[in-house]
Amino acid sequence: MHQRGRKLETNKRTTLRQLVLFKEVPVELLYQFEATAQILTVERGDVLKHQAEPSDCYFVVQAGCCRLVQHSTQGRDVTLETFVADDVIGLVIALQGRKYPGTIESLKTGVVIRLSTATMLEVVDSYPLFYRNIMNMMRLRLLDAHERIRELSTEPVEQRIARSLVRLVRKLGDVWGDGRLSFDVALSRQDLAQFSGTTLETVSRVLKSWERENIVETGRERIIVLDLSKMRAIARGY
């Protein structure tokens, strides 16, 4: 993970302006954010923030994909959220000076903008637009978290894996010409297990059985959904 050179620095303003977070924000205000913004290129496995690290900044994903992962005591990690383009990471935590509930980690090559909390702290009270945006983001995340709680509480593993895939397709899916869907992220059985609350062996078995029914095609760290409607049906419990 490193800062880009001058070439990208000059594009900082346009980059910021394109973000949903700064939509409808006056240009002169944007200058303030620009001053301390850093554009970072990240690689798979790069860590933006470690668990329990205190925070003086927040991030916006411009390209690529990051995740929030929580490390449990006996080595079983759980992926709590995924962030893709335009998603804001750790803003509220930063505004309130709290610690990260997990590690923020990049899943692939991408671009992330690092913003200092100070600027936002200064101006946020004068721009309800920011608050409304933040509230909506949080509402959606809470909704998602509640969904997952219900799924983990009541649904069998196969269904949960299907749900994870459908959810990931929606966020990271790459539609091909022939209607097939793949992920442009290296997605291991282990990763999928962490999304679904199960083990890598079970994921492997389920994927294999789906492959026999031509619902997916699998490879090393690669999953292609051939039949999304069947996938959705399984996710709904049929």
Added chain:
Amino acid sequence: MHQRGRKLETNKRTTLRQLVLFKEVPVELLYQFEATAQILTVERGDVLKHQAEPSDCYFVVQAGCCRLVQHSTQGRDVTLETFVADDVIGLVIALQGRKYPGTIESLKTGVVIRLSTATMLEVVDSYPLFYRNIMNMMRLRLLDAHERIRELSTEPVEQRIARSLVRLVRKLGDVWGDGRLSFDVALSRQDLAQFSGTTLETVSRVLKSWERENIVETGRERIIVLDLSKMRAIARGY
């Protein structure tokens, strides 16, 4: 569920003023909220909002306890959140005109204040204090939800039931003179199962085994924690 008579109406202002949500809010602003506020007494089982119902109001619990419960397709319900005194219910959903993700239900006799969205919508942009409060509330709820996702993903049932109890004690616990803890809420095995993502039979078995070790004392819709430190130890996985 019904509105109280004039006697309580006259106390509306003092009631509102005592709420954390309105802490530091100027008196003249409070008048606006007061105008449309309703003080409701609720009984066990009363429903404040049904799942998927659109919203033009929100609630603050003044006394008692409510929960957000989601109904799954095959009859297995899941309790997503509990609300006790000073907790705000459905404010963000109301502000953004969204539908409830579950049913809001009272768990015992209590008092709930019903506030119309209109007033808050008018003034919220001028009082960042409200936004900061709301953000913090949501942050804590998201934190809680993430914790539960991790627990459901990685921990065995006994541990999860222990965690549910510890969590409930913190929110609803009643410390007795001799250090024992009980709930002043009728809490059935079924309810506890819905908190922990398991079945009522399993809860019954676990509680019985704890009773044999003098960690709890149980009765019909009643649980008394005798040894909270042991309870916490189980919750942590020992």
Added chain:
DNA sequence: CGGCACGTTGAAGGGCTTCAAGCTCTGTGG
């Protein structure tokens, strides 16, 4: 006192994990 909701307990079984061994793919250095 009878009905009903809540609770207990047993037995059966299955879904999923765990452990273990071997396989496949990929990148790397000799």
Added chain:
DNA sequence: CCACAGAGCTTGAAGCCCTTCAACGTGCCG
């Protein structure tokens, strides 16, 4: 270029945790 290491994946076998079903208690209220 090939061999090798290592990470990822597959597969089997064993078994346990938990659910499910079912029957029977038990406390509570009309």
